[in-house]
Amino acid sequence: xxxxxxxxxxxxxxxxxxxxxxAGRLPGxxxxxxxxxxxxxxxxxxxxxxxxPGGYVVALTxxxxxxxxxxxxxxxxxxxxxxxxRHQLRNPRLVRDPRRRPVPPPVRAVLGLVNVDAFxxxxxxxxxxxxxxx
Numbered sequence: 647x648x649x650x651x652x653x654x655x656x657x658x659x660x661x662x663x664x665x666x667x668x669a670g671r672l673p674g675x676x677x678x679x680x681x682x683x684x685x686x687x688x689x690x691x692x693x694x695x696x697x698x699p700g701g702y703v704v705a706l707t708x709x710x711x712x713x714x715x716x717x718x719x720x721x722x723x724x725x726x727x728x729x730x731x732r733h734q735l736r737n738p739r740l741v742r743d744p745r746r747r748p749v750p751p752p753v754r755a756v757l758g759l760v761n762v763d764a765f766x767x768x769x770x771x772x773x774x775x776x777x778x779x780x
Contacts (some may be wrong), residue, residue: 676728680717689714695728696749701735701746701769702726705757710740710764735768
C-alpha cells in the first residue's frame with residue numbers, strides 16, 4: 647500500500663522545496679524533470695533513485711498514479727539529475743515486485759516497512775543515442 651496522498655501533498659508543498667536544493671547531488675537521491683501532460687509546464691520533482699544496469703529504478707512510494715509518474719509515462723521519458731549530472735531517460739515502465747528485487751537490499755528493507763512494491767524502470771540513453779535524437 648503506497649503512502650497516503652495527504653503526505654504527498656505536504657511533501658509537494660514543503661519537503662520537496664527543501665530537498666530540491668540538494669537532491670540532485672546526494673547519492674540515492676535525484677530530481678526528475680518532467681513536463682505536465684496538459685499544461686506543458688516543466689516540473690522538477692525530488693525522488694529516491696537507484697542505479698541499475700542500463701538505467702535507473704525509482705520506488706513509487708506514492709504509487710503509480712502520482713502525477714509525476716503519469717507525466718513521465720505519457721512523455722516516454724524524462725531527465726534525471728543525480729550525482730551532479732543530468733541523464734536523459736527513456737522507455738519508462740511500471741513493474742510490481744513484492745520481493746522488491748529492483749532495488750538494493752537496504753532499500754528493500756525500508757520499502758518493506760511501508761509495503762511499497764511498485765517501481766518505475768527507466769533506461770538511460772547512451773551519449774551517442776542522445777545526440778542523434780536531438
